[in-house]
Amino acid sequence: MRRTARLVTGTALAVAAAGLAAAPAYGADTGGLEVYPSTVVPGGDVTVNTAACGVGGTGAGDASAVGAGQFTLAPSAHEEDVIGQFRVPPGAQPGTYEIVAKCPGGRTVTGDLVVTLTSTREQVHPRGYVKTGVGGALGPDPVQTAAGVAALAVAAAGGTWLLHRRARGDGI
Template sequence: MRRTARPLTGTALAVAAVGLLAAPVFAAEAGSLEVYPSSVVPGGQVTVNTPACGGGTAQGDASAVGAGMFTLAPSTHEQDAIGQFKVPESAQPGTYEIVATCSEGGKRVTGDLTVTLTSQRQQVHPRGSVKTGVGGALGPDPVQTAAGVAALAVAAAGGTWLLHRRARGDGI
């Protein structure tokens, strides 16, 4: 049984060694430029980041959309280089290539930015009431709301009058 265990252990070690050697090759290929948001309206702010520069600086080029050059600086977020630029108000709708070139090694990475005339992120306002089963303080009917407020006012006035009589000793 020992003879079987040794070849299996040796095979497992060989597979692990091949996996460790292949990991850096895969990590080196992960060089892209992330553009956030990927869709923006003219005048919007765009953030780009890339792990391709190994935590170093990079020179960004957004001249395709009319924003010109910008700098990507090192960040503590997974050793990415991060930069920002503003899309000009005069930008036309379409898809534009944003480029970054690493300062060390000259590696070039690209990402796409889509300019639209309408924002994809429209603010949604809540409507209606929450169905909790308890009931709401203010209903949709103003007559019922007014009647409820009047009933509370009468109860408060009556309670105050009874407490006042009791304090004077008149009894109830």
């Protein structure tokens, strides 16, 4: 039994070590196409960049899958990247689309763009008061709010008075 356990454990460790050795180091350039933002609504602007075309290189981008057509990749100020932009057509349907960039040396890189109908970039925060019928400090009628506060104060004072009477033994 021990021999089988050692064999299984040794095999698992060897597989894990081989997997780690084959994995790329953190921060290593994989030569892919970076798409920002990766999720966009129809009519939104998209920026793509890659280091696959080399220092000072150029490239040709293709966003025909989403209906945006061709765009140019030009050298950027960010290290060895080339950068390009396109606008997603307002009539684009939701889904995942492949964006392609071709470098002069024949290298082709791709990246995914997700088109949604709801924006994830801007969050809408609630404002104002809740219409529960109870009123509130930020409600539309300060007179009703003041009346509610006065009623609570009277109830608290009455409760305190009754508790003092009971503690003294006067009864209720």
